[in-house]
Amino acid sequence: MARATIRDVARVAGVSDGTVSNTLNRPHLVNPETRERVLAAMTEVGYVPNAAARALRVGRTRTIGLVVLDFGNPFFAEVAAGAERAATAAGADLALFNTGIGRHEREKRLLTRLAERRLDGLIITPHDVHDPLLAVIEERGTPVVVLAREVPGRRRSAVRSDDLLGGELAARHLLDQGHRRLAFAGWRHDERYQGATTVAGAAGATLTWMGTDGDGIADGLAVGARLTTLTGDDRPTAVFCANDLIATGLVQTVTQHGWWIPQDLAVVGFDGTDLASAAAAVELTSVHQPAAALGEAAVRQVLDEMNNPGHTPQDIVFQPELVVRESTTRRGA
Numbered sequence: 017m018a019r020a021t022i023r024d025v026a027r028v029a030g031v032s033d034g035t036v037s038n039t040l041n042r043p044h045l046v047n048p049e050t051r052e053r054v055l056a057a058m059t060e061v062g063y064v065p066n067a068a069a070r071a072l073r074v075g076r077t078r079t080i081g082l083v084v085l086d087f088g089n090p091f092f093a094e095v096a097a098g099a100e101r102a103a104t105a106a107g108a109d110l111a112l113f114n115t116g117i118g119r120h121e122r123e124k125r126l127l128t129r130l131a132e133r134r135l136d137g138l139i140i141t142p143h144d145v146h147d148p149l150l151a152v153i154e155e156r157g158t159p160v161v162v163l164a165r166e167v168p169g170r171r172r173s174a175v176r177s178d179d180l181l182g183g184e185l186a187a188r189h190l191l192d193q194g195h196r197r198l199a200f201a202g203w204r205h206d207e208r209y210q211g212a213t214t215v216a217g218a219a220g221a222t223l224t225w226m227g228t229d230g231d232g233i234a235d236g237l238a239v240g241a242r243l244t245t246l247t248g249d250d251r252p253t254a255v256f257c258a259n260d261l262i263a264t265g266l267v268q269t270v271t272q273h274g275w276w277i278p279q280d281l282a283v284v285g286f287d288g289t290d291l292a293s294a295a296a297a298v299e300l301t302s303v304h305q306p307a308a309a310l311g312e313a314a315v316r317q318v319l320d321e322m323n324n325p326g327h328t329p330q331d332i333v334f335q336p337e338l339v340v341r342e343s344t345t346r347r348g349a
Contacts, residue, residue: 020063029057041078043107044323080318081130082311083113083123083140084163089231089261090289091307092141095163098308099139102315108136110315115143124149131156137318139163159321163314166207166331173321173329175314177305182336183211186256186284186303189338191219193282195254199224201239201266202231202258208286208303212256224252231258236265243281244273253281254344260285260292263300267343271297282344292341299341306334 022036029036031054038045039054046054057063082099084092096112103110113130115123120143127149130138138153141163150160154172162174186208190198198216200209204225216223226242228235236257243251243266257263263285267277275281277298285292288304313332321327 020058020061022063024061025054025057025063028061029054040107078108079111079135080108080137080139080315081111081113081133081135082163082314083115083126083130083138083142085115085141085143086231087112087114089259089287090291091259091287091305094289094307095311095314098311099315100311101308102312106315106319108315108319111135120144123147127153131158137161137322139314139318141165159318159327161314161318161321163310167329170329170331173317173327173331175310175317175332175334177310177334177336179207179336180211182286182303182305183208183213183256184215185211185336185338186286187212187215187223189301189340189344190254190256190282190284191215191221193254193278193344195252195282196221197224197249197252197254198222199226199243199252199255200258201226201236201255201262202228206258208256208258222252226255228258228262231261233261233265233268236262236267237269238265240266240269240273243270244275254278254283255281256284256286258286260287260289260300260302263302263343264291264297267297267300278342278344284344288337288339292339298343301341301344302339303336304339305336310334 022033025036026033036054039051043051080103082096087093100110113126115126123143131153135158138158138160145162145165145167154160160172162172164176166176167174198221200212200223202209204227213223226239257266263283267283270281277283285300285302288302292300292302317330
């Protein structure tokens with residue numbers, strides 16, 4: 017049986033060959049009703065586009081790369097789901113890559129490979145927003161959008177939550193609950209830590225940094241174990257964690273030690289994923305950031321840069337929201 021062609025699709029759909037081509041390569045130029053008719057005709061005649069040939073012809077693969085630190089983190093899984101929805105709606109494919117927390121060399125090897133691939137755009141949560149490999153990728157014609165990181169000087173587009181505000185919200189909530197000895201479990205350079213430090217300092221409260229090697233449940237377990245060795249004024253009454261995974265591990269350890277949440281220790285997480293409300297031993301108070309919306313916005317940004325050479329880099333900032341649950345209920349309430 018002869019393979020169906022664009023001409024066969026055009027005949028059945030009642031459109032020109034050019035309209036079929038635009039439906040495949042530039043769907044935004046085609047009226048939605050006409051596009052649906054062309055797609056139905058493709059199914060009817062059994063037309064299968066040759067993606068490789070089309071990429072060579074138009075110089076595009078319609079593929080966007082998404083590079084994140086850890087797909088095991090529910091936050092990044094939700095980001096990917098939002099990004100995939102936006103890419104699919106635009107007729108593009110999403111290629112997913114995972115680098116790992118603290119795996120700088122792994123990220124560099126991946127970026128070196130991506131610089132040689134035919135990607136139309138790249139969305140990345142980098143270890144270093146100044147990594148020269150990002151500039152190499154851009155110089156080769158692939159727009160780069162940074163996800164969940166601020167880009168000083170706005171040299172390239174960024175899509176992120178206001179982490180500084182998120183830290184402030186978490187610390188202010190704990191202070192409002194009467195706590196004056198706070199701790200932060202995460203990375204010292206994190207804007208979430210900086211925001212919490214500012215608020216705690218202004219209120220005359222203490223905030224102790226309890227560093228972690230990563231951002232997973234195991235890191236929370238380790239911090240929880242350290243907390244249970246503290247006594248007297250050295251022991252914080254509340255902990256703000258850099259994400260919900262750390263908070264979940266921490267809660268698991270201290271409750272196994274016999275502590276009650278929040279009577280013995282109040283805990284705030286960050287991200288506001290389903291883990292905070294359903295999967296944790298205690299429903300976590302958490303600073304929610306709209307993960308899926310971040311993914312969608314990042315795809316829209318990279319598509320805009322792909323289609324508009326004169327695109328001006330944007331810094332798109334979403335506002336986080338504190339969601340209060342039982343892990344910080346006022347003691348005695």
